[in-house]
Amino acid sequence: MATTQPAQHPRRSMIYRILREAGAEFEALADAAVAMRYADGGDEVALARRLGLADLSPLARTGFKGRDTPDWLVTQQVAIPDEPGQARRQSDDALVLRLSADEHVIVSDLRTRSELPATLDAEWQLSAERMCYHMPRADSYCWFAISGECATEMLAKVCGVDLRLDKFDDGRIAQTSLARINAVIVRNDLGTTPAFYVLADSASADYLWPCLIDAMKEFEGGIVGLAALRALV
Amino acid sequence: MKIVPCPLNGPRNISEFAYGGEVELMPDPNTSSSEEWAEYIFFSDNPAGVVREWWCHSATSYWFIAERNTVTDEIVRTYPASELFKERVEFKKESE
Numbered sequence: 001m002a003t004t005q006p007a008q009h010p011r012r013s014m015i016y017r018i019l020r021e022a023g024a025e026f027e028a029l030a031d032a033a034v035a036m037r038y039a040d041g042g043d044e045v046a047l048a049r050r051l052g053l054a055d056l057s058p059l060a061r062t063g064f065k066g067r068d069t070p071d072w073l074v075t076q077q078v079a080i081p082d083e084p085g086q087a088r089r090q091s092d093d094a095l096v097l098r099l100s101a102d103e104h105v106i107v108s109d110l111r112t113r114s115e116l117p118a119t120l121d122a123e124w125q126l127s128a129e130r131m132c133y134h135m136p137r138a139d140s141y142c143w144f145a146i147s148g149e150c151a152t153e154m155l156a157k158v159c160g161v162d163l164r165l166d167k168f169d170d171g172r173i174a175q176t177s178l179a180r181i182n183a184v185i186v187r188n189d190l191g192t193t194p195a196f197y198v199l200a201d202s203a204s205a206d207y208l209w210p211c212l213i214d215a216m217k218e219f220e221g222g223i224v225g226l227a228a229l230r231a232l233v
Numbered sequence: 234m235k236i237v238p239c240p241l242n243g244p245r246n247i248s249e250f251a252y253g254g255e256v257e258l259m260p261d262p263n264t265s266s267s268e269e270w271a272e273y274i275f276f277s278d279n280p281a282g283v284v285r286e287w288w289c290h291s292a293t294s295y296w297f298i299a300e301r302n303t304v305t306d307e308i309v310r311t312y313p314a315s316e317l318f319k320e321r322v323e324f325k326k327e328s329e
Contacts, residue, residue, distance in 0.1 A: 084241060100241055100293065160234070160246045175242055175293045177249050182292040 006033040013057040014142050014205035032058035037225035044228035049193050051148040051221025053212055054229050060108040060117040063135035069102050072132045087171045087186050105137055110230050142205035147195040150219040157215045165194055179211040190232035240313050241295045253287030256298055
């Protein structure tokens with residue numbers, strides 16, 4: 001696919017300038033450009049298996065909140081997790097995060113084949129009878145992925161929750177403090193590679209990204225493009 | 234670090250939480266005197282012993298109730314606010 005520049009698209013990652021400086025090669029994805037790989041990135045797949053950090057902020061995501069949200073999502077054919085603090089993969093590989101009994105976030109799959117976030121955004125309508133409120137997350141959350149066998153050791157430096165693989169199962173969610181900012185951390189293994197999605201306040205993305213890179217240094221981790229993560233699945 | 238058992242998120246460092254004051258039942262805003270209202274808003278009983286307090290888990294903006302011993306600073310129990318407050322509080326104007 002042809003490379004592009006983020007500024008040519010209506011939506012762009014909150015940290016696209018940092019990624020551009022790092023040598024990102026962007027590709028168009030719906031209404032945004034995503035960092036697919038990096039110049040001089042070397043073997044990014046091997047890096048992603050050891051410790052990789054990727055920016056997924058341009059990918060689709062949305063959210064809904066309110067007492068009737070679980071029922072409404074079920075009517076939309078969404079398989080919601082049984083309990084808060086759990087994520088559930090859909091048949092099209094989209095991921096549904098149940099943050100509390102009533103609050104759900106839906107994130108796209110890495111290959112962006114799922115249309116679930118866009119479909120739900122289009123289907124939702126405000127109703128006085130139904131307590132289900134739209135919480136668009138594409139602009140309020142940045143979305144990073146941390147992958148690799150050293151991911152849990154690195155996260156232990158910046159997060160107080162025990163995320164070790166034998167303590168924190170695939171599909172579990174921790175809403176906690178990450179490098180001193182509030183974040184949603186979801187374990188979402190990519191194939192056999194342990195991986196975590198991080199959703200955090202988009203206004204803090206400029207701060208969080210370099211923090212994570214700094215924490216990764218001692219494990220010789222590095223930034224990877226979306227293509228490397230796709231290769232793991 | 235002191236650990237708080239959040240009813241939604243499980244055990245978390247206390248640095249993730251904010252204290253929200255003692256749990257007190259709100260006097261009727263239409264019939265209470267200014268003194269009663271001021272007492273409710275501004276003053277704490279501050280007893281020595283187990284008290285019910287509001288706490289908020291900042292990462293999830295989740296408010297819940299904790300029973301804490303103010304003498305030993307031990308958190309005896311935490312539970313969702315829905316255990317105490319089962320109905321939505323409606324504010325009606327006097328004219329209604």
